[in-house]
Amino acid sequence: MPQYQSKRLVLAATTLSALAMVTALSACAGGSSTAATSAASDVKAVGGEITSTGADSLTVVDPWVKAADTKAGMTAVFGALENTGTTDVTVQSAKTSASSTTELHEMVMVDGSMVMQKKEGGFVVKAGEKHELAPGGDHVMVLDLTKPIEAGDQVTVRLTLDDGSTEDFTALAKTTSAGEEKYDDTDGME
């Protein structure tokens, strides 16, 4: 199992100021899983033995990536992970065509601030359910951008599941400021 750091990252309004800290985190980039592809966890027998993988039941709906320049140096991939199977699947790591460093992140509220941190154990997509990756929530973090991602670009993404199977998809780049808002938790907010 990969090591997870519990170090937390405060998401700044302009992600720029967080760059240094993100870079510090990038050493633990999720690589490819070493689990065997013939996972026993999701074997179905229908008129004979058919082995299916987690990726067989995982669909990525409406994937997109936030356009970003190299000054920001990082961005995120969003979309909905849909598990049409009868067994839970876990996304353990991701890779993209945009950079060499990718992490699975979640957003949590700590002391009144939304902070981004690595998702311990990856993204678990329960059988028959949908797991949203969205600004302000879970996302695939793309770090160390060496060239900009411009609106309309396509980024290919490979998710690796806990059984070693992989799911590839293409994310369209969109310009948005989504997820950059700050929440003021001072008194008076309803």
Added chain:
Amino acid sequence: MSRRRLLLGGGATLAGGSLAGAAATLALSEPGPDTASVVTAEAKGAQVVPFYGNHQAGIATGAQAHARFLALDLKPGADRSHVQRLLRLLTDDAAKLTAGRAPLAGNDPEIPALPSRLTVTFGFGPGLFDAIGRGDHCPDVIRNLPAFATDRLEDRWSGGDVLLQVCSDDAVPLSYALRRLVRDSRDLASVRWCQTGFNPARDSEPAGTTPRNLMGQRDGTANPASDTEDFGATVWSDEPGWLRGGSMLVFRRIRMDVDTWDDLGRPAKEMATARKLSDGSPVTGGAEKDDPDTAAVDGQGFPVVAAEAHVVRATARTPTERMLRRGFSYDDGPDPDGKPDCGLLFAAYQKDAVASFVPVQKRLAESDAMNTWTTHVGSAAFAVPPGCTEGEYIGEALVG
């Protein structure tokens, strides 16, 4: 009592109309409390026009109640990769929005949820062809639409590299669709002009009724019906190459001098077109779809139909002169002196504008009784690519 009648009236209309797929339930009005008389039908807002197909939607689609035509100019220095990115974004947005879904990165699914036959149709102006290095693929008539003697064109209503025609029976999903499309084009293009048009409300008259324009005329009588061979032969390009299955759009902003028109006597109004205002039928008799009898004479031997009557001049004289007129009225409100600013957003789709719009408009510029009250103040011509399948973007065969 009046309420019950209204509800039953609705039910009768539904039963008579085409209700394919719509879940209509009619609780017949048995003696009992009024609340038992309930007619529910799948809301029209849920109606979807498929985006993907051989042809783009929004052409054969019956004209919706609302339209916006918006022209984009590519940013200076735009090249093929910029155009690819733009079309990829806009195609994806259009596919989702017309299906009643939020675009990627949009988190307001409620606003586009009832698209009300929303369509998004794309056209390409000469600047797009030049940007991708394929200036020679632009039909000459699109690049060099002839000037006509009666033109009074203004730059602010003319030209453009990319046209978005966005139509819906509901102005709310239309507004949302346009704002998201424009937002996604902002990195790559600027807005050249935006023109807003409308037709009579959906179902204000039985389906298939030719709509009235702001002069009160039935406008579009000569249009081919969308499900006919005639329609295809009139509208769709059959040239081998990237435009096959596409079309050409000539878009004109035609200002109406409605102040003068309103004061004109009805006989003069009807003489100007040779059709009756009431039902669009020829002044010489017959039904709406009939041509006026240009040989008819009155009791004193004078022709009933003036040689310069609009319909006489505008009617196609050869099959290739036919067009689909998919127009919308516009009304941008009166000026400070109370003078109206309204007219027609004339949108003519045709296989080849050289054979259709150009000769017809040349004839109208030479002589047309309606020229007294109408002035062309804007003009733009676009090549309209064919439709696409999921995974492709509009214009991919041209842009690559």
